[in-house]
Structures are given as C-alpha cells and as structure tokens.
Amino acid sequence: MLVFPNAKLNLGLYITQQRPDGFRNLESVFVPLPWSDALEILPAPGNVLTLSGIPIPGELSTNLCWRAYELLKTDFELPPVQMHLHKVVPIGAGLGGGSGDAAFALRALNELFNLQLPTEQLQQYARRLGSDCAFFVENKPVFAYEKGDVFAPVPLDLTGVACKVVYPNLHISTGEAYSRVVPRTLRHDLRHSLAQPIETWRETVTNDFEEALTPHYPVLAEIKQALYAAGAAYASLSGSGSAVYGLFPGQTAPPAALGVGHDYLVWNGLL
Numbered sequence: 667m668l669v670f671p672n673a674k675l676n677l678g679l680y681i682t683q684q685r686p687d688g689f690r691n692l693e694s695v696f697v698p699l700p701w702s703d704a705l706e707i708l709p710a711p712g713n714v715l716t717l718s719g720i721p722i723p724g725e726l727s728t729n730l731c732w733r734a735y736e737l738l739k740t741d742f743e744l745p746p747v748q749m750h751l752h753k754v755v756p757i758g759a760g761l762g763g764g765s766g767d768a769a770f771a772l773r774a775l776n777e778l779f780n781l782q783l784p785t786e787q788l789q790q791y792a793r794r795l796g797s798d799c800a801f802f803v804e805n806k807p808v809f810a811y812e813k814g815d816v817f818a819p820v821p822l823d824l825t826g827v828a829c830k831v832v833y834p835n836l837h838i839s840t841g842e843a844y845s846r847v848v849p850r851t852l853r854h855d856l857r858h859s860l861a862q863p864i865e866t867w868r869e870t871v872t873n874d875f876e877e878a879l880t881p882h883y884p885v886l887a888e889i890k891q892a893l894y895a896a897g898a899a900y901a902s903l904s905g906s907g908s909a910v911y912g913l914f915p916g917q918t919a920p921p922a923a924l925g926v927g928h929d930y931l932v933w934n935g936l937l
C-alpha cells in the first residue's frame with residue numbers, strides 16, 4: 667500500500683500553561699499542507715525499513731513509521747512488513763512531517779491488515795507517538811488544544827488559497843523551541859480571529875514561538891518580511907519553526923521568487 671503523508675501548518679499558536687507531565691497546553695488551528703512524503707508498506711518475509719530522500723537523523727528503529735508498526739504490534743498479531751519512506755518534507759520545520767508519517771503508517775496498517783480500528787482509537791495510538799500525530803488521522807482543519815492532540819471543529823476553509831512555505835535549512839528541535847517560551851494565560855480568541863477576513867489576521871493571529879525564537883534566528887523575521895513584501899495577506903512561523911509560510915488569497919499561485927536566501931527549500935502551491 668502506497669500513501670502520501672502530508673505536512674501541516676499552524677494558524678496561530680498560543681502556549682498557555684505548563685502541565686504537570688512536562689508538556690505545555692496550547693491553542694492552535696491546524697490545517698493540512700499538501701507537501702508530502704511517500705510511504706509504501708507491504709507484507710514481507712521479514713521486517714525491513716528503507717529510506718530515501720532527505721536524510722532522517724537517528725536509528726531506523728526510532729523512525730516514527732517503524733514505531734507506529736511496533737506500537738500496533740503490541741496489541742495485534744501483525745505479519746512482518748517491508749516499509750519504504752521517501753522523505754520530502756523538511757525536518758525540524760514545524761510542519762509535523764514525522765508526525766504525518768506516523769499517523770499515515772497507523773492508517774495504512776489498519777487498512778492493510780483489516781484491523782477495523784475506528785478513528786478515535788487510531789487517534790489514541792497516534793497520541794502515544796507524538797502530540798502532533800493525532801491531527802493526521804482525520805487530516806482536516808481543526809482547533810487543537812491541550813497538548814495539541816484534542817480537537818474541536820473549526821469552520822475554516824482555505825481550499826484553493828495560494829501558499830508559499832519557506833524552510834531556511836535550519837533545524838529547530840521542538841523541545842528546544844518549547845524551552846524558549848514562557849507560557850502565558852490566553853489573550854486571544856483564536857477561532858473568532860480566524861473567522862474574520864485573512865487580511866485582518868496580521869494584526870490578530872500570532873504564534874508564541876515566533877517572538878521567542880526570532881531573537882535567536884533573525885532569518886525567520888527576514889523571510890516573514892519578504893513574504894509580506896511579496897504581497898502575502900498573512901505570514902507566520904509554522905509550529906515551532908523553522909518554516910515560515912505566506913498566504914496569498916485570490917491569487918492563482920504564490921509569487922515565484924522572494925529575493926531572500928539561495929539555498930532555502932520552498933514549497934509553492936494551493937492549500
């Protein structure tokens with residue numbers, strides 16, 4: 667079975683509280699971003715994981731696709747599988763790339779071996795692999811809260827909005843990013859702000875990681891400024907960075923060149 671695990675963008679992100687379990691409570695809206703890896707899973711005589719594309723740090727056994735398989739195997743008698751992951755989505759980007767791989771692996775294994783796990787149960791498995799993973803089970807725009815793994819519907823449809831995502835070849839680890847933010851009680855009603863026209867978001871929709879990380883990584887502000895100069899209606903860091911995106915509603919494609927950075931990885935397309 668061949669699947670294409672996509673990435674996500676965060677529209678606004680507020681870190682509201684330190685939790686007793688070491689994690690933080692947050693509020694954010696997640697939307698799918700059609701920048702995708704490719705993952706093939708087949709029954710096989712023996713277990714094997716192969717990789718291509720962007721190199722993934724760490725042992726094969728710690729790869730999130732493999733961990734998804736191992737997790738299901740604790741509860742089900744799964745036959746051996748061969749998996750191949752072709753990595754396209756940049757890592758340490760705040761795009762949830764690894765999380766998408768994990769959730770798509772759970773979904774594919776569920777289908778391939780007819781496990782008949784309903785959505786809620788797949789989300790429970792996904793939560794055990796990472797805070798971002800559960801989003802990718804349903805993979806539709808949601809308001810996320812608590813650890814970012816509990817969801818409420820959000821009446822937001824960005825389908826067809828032109829988008830540019832810029833990754834400045836800078837790996838920011840999620841743990842490091844969180845350690846730089848001091849949680850603050852909630853200051854904004856994100857869902858209310860996002861219900862207004864995109865052009866108003868610049869004044870109302872913020873990501874707490876941006877303020878905390880920009881002094882350490884000025885390139886983030888440079889890219890954001892360039893996106894606005896190129897006509898973005900809204901630009902922001904995604905998640906814990908380092909990817910920065912711009913939205914260009916009403917345009918059939920985002921502008922081709924930004925005039926910043928030579929070796930940046932860029933995704934252009936429609937949401």
Ligand SMILES: C[C@](O)(CO)[C@H](O)COP(=O)(O)OP(=O)(O)OC[C@H]1O[C@@H](n2ccc(N)nc2=O)[C@H](O)[C@@H]1O
Pocket residue numbers: 676688689690691692694760762765795796797798799812813814840841844905906
């Ligand atoms: C920044 C976001 O991408 C926003 O969507 C996510 O919150 C990150 O989710 P993720 O990459 O799946 O993160 P996890 O693998 O669960 O956690 C990595 C590390 O981030 C921190 N972490 C993560 C999520 C959260 N709600 N609070 C945290 O404090 C913890 O230090 C944790 O050890």
Ligand SMILES: Nc1ncnc2c1ncn2[C@@H]1O[C@H](COP(=O)(O)OP(=O)(O)OP(=O)(O)O)[C@@H](O)[C@H]1O
Pocket residue numbers: 722723724728729730731751756757758759760761762763764765767768798838839840841905906
């Ligand atoms: N399939 C995978 N794809 C990417 N990273 C993976 C994968 N499996 C395991 N990892 C590990 O996860 C780490 C990346 O997680 P990190 O949170 O830093 O970045 P991210 O993928 O951009 O995620 P997020 O958007 O949630 O911040 C890598 O250092 C890598 O070791």
